[in-house]
Amino acid sequence: MKRSLVLNRLMRLTLVVFLTLAFVNCTSEKIKEFTDQTLNVTDYLKDNDDYSMFLEMLEVTNYASFMNTYGTYTVFVPNNEAVKKYLSDVGAATVKDVPIEDLKEIVKLHILDQVVATTDFTDGKIATPSQQGQFLITGAANIAGVSSITVNKTSNITASNVIVGNGIIHVIDKVLRVADKTLAKSIEADPNLSLFTEALKATGWYDVLNKPLGTATVTTTTGGTTTTTTTKIGHLSVLTQTNEVFKAAGINSLADLKAKYSHLHDPMNPADSLNLFVSYRILPKLQYLADLAVSQSLETKAPLEVISVKLAAGTILLNEETFNGVLEKGVVVNRGLSDVTASNGVIHSVDQNFFIKKRIPAPVYFDLGDQPEFRQLTSVFRKPGTSAALKKELFKDVTWDGSDALTYVCATKGSSSYQDRAWNGDIIEIFRFRANNTQNLKFKTPVIIKGKYKIWVSYRWKGTKNPTVRTYFNGIALPRLVNFQEQATNTINERVLESQGYKSHISPFTNRFNCRLVGIVDVLTTGRHTITFESLSNPGDTAWMDVVEFRPVDMDQLYPRLESGGSGLVP
Known part of the structure; x- marks a missing residue:
C-alpha cells in the first residue's frame, strides 16, 4: 500500500513537469529586437524638460526627425533659459514668432556633422564647421574662481559630453548667434x-x-x-x-x-x-x-x-x-x-603697428610629408613607428596620376630602414613611382619670396628597381634628372661634390639619403608655387622622398644642413 502511494505521487509530479514544458513550448518566445537603448538626440530632449524649447526649435524647422536618425553629430543644446533670453533679444514671444529662415540658420549653427568631445577642443576654432557653415570657437573663462568652457566667446558649457545614440550633446547657457554682418x-x-x-x-x-x-x-x-x-x-x-x-x-x-x-x-x-x-x-x-x-x-x-x-x-x-x-x-x-x-x-x-617688410630671398625647406591632411592625424604625424596612407581625393595641395595612395611614414628610432634619419624623422613613401601607379606627383609649395633659387631634391636611395625622375617648377622642366638608385658618398670633397650637383642634406651623415641639384629657377612672384615629379622609368619597387630645398643662389648650398631625425638646422 505504501509503495502504491509513492508511485501515485511520482506519476502526479511527472504529469506536472510535462504540462509545464508543454506550456512553455507553446508560448511565443520574447526576443529583444535591439541592442542599444541609448536615446538619440530628439528623444533625449523629449525626456528632459530643461531643453523643451530647443526641441520646439527643432520641430518647427523640421530638424527633430532628422536629429533622431542614425548619425555622428555634436549638438550644442541651449537650455530653456537661454532660449527665453534669445527670444527676448529678437523681440519674439514664442519660438514660432521667429522668421523660419532665421530659425533654421540658428538651429544649423548648433549642429556639427562629427562627434567632437571637449577633450578635442582647443583654444580656438573647432576643426569641423557647423551645418550652417560658420565655425565655432571654443575657449576658457574663469568667473569668480570657477572655470568653464566658452563657445563663441559668449556662451558657457554647463554640461558636456552627454552621449546619445547618434552623437554627443553639450549644454550651453546662451543661444549661439549667426554672424550676419560683413x-x-x-x-x-x-x-x-x-x-x-x-x-x-x-x-x-x-x-x-x-x-x-x-x-x-x-x-x-x-x-x-x-x-x-x-x-x-x-x-x-x-x-x-x-x-x-x-x-x-x-x-x-x-x-x-x-x-x-x-x-x-x-x-x-x-x-x-x-x-x-x-x-x-x-x-x-x-x-x-x-x-x-x-x-x-x-x-x-x-x-x-x-x-x-x-x-x-x-x-x-x-x-x-x-x-x-x-x-x-x-x-x-x-x-x-x-x-x-x-x-x-x-x-x-594685433598689439603693435607694423608695415610691409622689405623681403630678400630666403631659404625654404619643404618637408614633403608636412601636409595638412597628414598633420591632422595627430596619432601618426611625427610619432615614431607610425604610418598612414591617404587617397589623392583627400588632399588639397597634392595631386598625381594613378589610383595608388600616398603614404606618410615616421620611422621608429634606430630603424633598420634608416628612414628615421630623414629630416623630422619622416618621409613620403611612393609605391611604384611610374605610369599607371603614381605619376606626375605635384605639390604646392610653401610661400617662396621672389628671387633666384637653386632647387635640391633629397631621397632615400635604393640600388635597384627605383625610378629616374624629372622635376618641373611651375610646369617648366628643370635640366637635371634625379636617379633614385644613386647612393650618397662622403669620400669626395663636399665642395667638389656640390659642383657636380650632389650633396648630403642631413647631419650626421648617412649614405642612405642622397640630395640632387635639379636646377636654378627665377621665382618672379612671392607666393605658393608648384613642383612636380615625373617618373621616366617603370620601376617595380617603393620610392621614398624627404625634403625639397629652395636656397637663394647667393646662399651657401651646403650649410646649414638639416638635422638628421630632428627638426633643427645644423650650422
Missing part, C-alpha cells in the same frame, strides 16, 4: 576700431570687405566688344589694430595716417603706401588663429608681399625674423580680440 560692418561696429575703419574707407577696402559671399558679374567693353566675366567672392581675413595701438605709434587721426604713409597723396591708388598699409593686413581665405599658428607665412592682398608667422610659447608672432644675426621682434596677435567671425570672413587684432 567684415566691414563688423569692424565699423567696434568703436575701438574707428581709425582702422576710416583707413578702410579712405583706401576703398571698406567696399571690398563689405561684399557678401557669392559671385559678382563684371562687364567690360573693349574695341566695341563686350565681355562678361563672373568672379567668385570668397572669404577674407583681416588683421586689425585698435585706436590705442595707433596712438602708441604716434597716429591719432586719419590725417596722421596719411602723413605717415600716403606717399602718393592718393590713398585710393593701389600703389600708394597707405593703400598698401591696409592691403597688407587683408589675407585671402578664411584663416582663424588655429590656421595662422600652423602657417609658415601668409599671403596678403598687397602684391607680392607676405607676412611670416612664428609660434612661440603659444603666442603667434608676425614678421619675427633674424637678418644678418640681428633679431627683428615680431608683432603679437591678440588672442582675446581675435577669431571674431563675420559673414564673409574672420577678424583678428
